[in-house]
Amino acid sequence: MSESKEFTLQEVSGHNTKKDLYMVIHDKVYDCTSFVDEHPGGEEVLLDVGGQDGSEAFEDVGHSDEAREILDGLLVGSVKRMPGDPEPKSHATTTASSSNSNSNSAGFGVGLYAIILIGGAIAYGAYNYLEAQKSAQ
Numbered sequence: 473m474s475e476s477k478e479f480t481l482q483e484v485s486g487h488n489t490k491k492d493l494y495m496v497i498h499d500k501v502y503d504c505t506s507f508v509d510e511h512p513g514g515e516e517v518l519l520d521v522g523g524q525d526g527s528e529a530f531e532d533v534g535h536s537d538e539a540r541e542i543l544d545g546l547l548v549g550s551v552k553r554m555p556g557d558p559e560p561k562s563h564a565t566t567t568a569s570s571s572n573s574n575s576n577s578a579g580f581g582v583g584l585y586a587i588i589l590i591g592g593a594i595a596y597g598a599y600n601y602l603e604a605q606k607s608a609q
């Protein structure tokens with residue numbers, strides 16, 4: 473059965489042209505060659521992730537169940553992970569890292585607010601000091 477075929481990421485990366493286009497989505501390998509011209513989102517985006525891991529790009533669009541059915545039909549095998557290969561890009565990691573960056577940016581927002589407050593307080597203090605010096609003269 474062709475579905476049980478295993479590809480290394482290096483093998484998949486060789487299939488990156490319009491006439492021979494493989495893509496990894498969630499550790500499965502898909503042959504998108506026949507679908508390039510039919511993709512409602514255009515051929516460009518498929519060629520962009522040709523031979524690579526397109527999990528994130530695919531999920532970011534929020535593809536329909538129909539799109540997932542088409543994907544099932546393009547399945548040719550699964551990824552054989554080799555030592556040193558990058559970690560699979562799963563949606564879970566995407567959300568985890570984006571929520572991390574959200575909390576980081578929230579932290580930065582609070583930090584910025586504190587800096588503005590402290591800056592304002594120093595400016596106010598300096599102004600008072602100068603005024604006091606002026607009236608002392």
Ligand code: HEM
Pocket residue numbers: 495502504507511512513514517518521526529530533534535536537538539540542543546
């Ligand atoms: C072999 C993998 C893919 C299949 C089978 C597929 C299939 C589809 C289908 C059926 C649609 C129509 C809307 C829907 O049913 O959700 C669609 C839309 C779209 N796809 Fe894909 N897609 C694939 C990969 C990708 C990738 C990697 C991207 C990269 C960003 C992408 C970007 C888009 C965009 C932007 C649309 C929206 C087009 C529009 O509404 O104008 N697709 N895709």
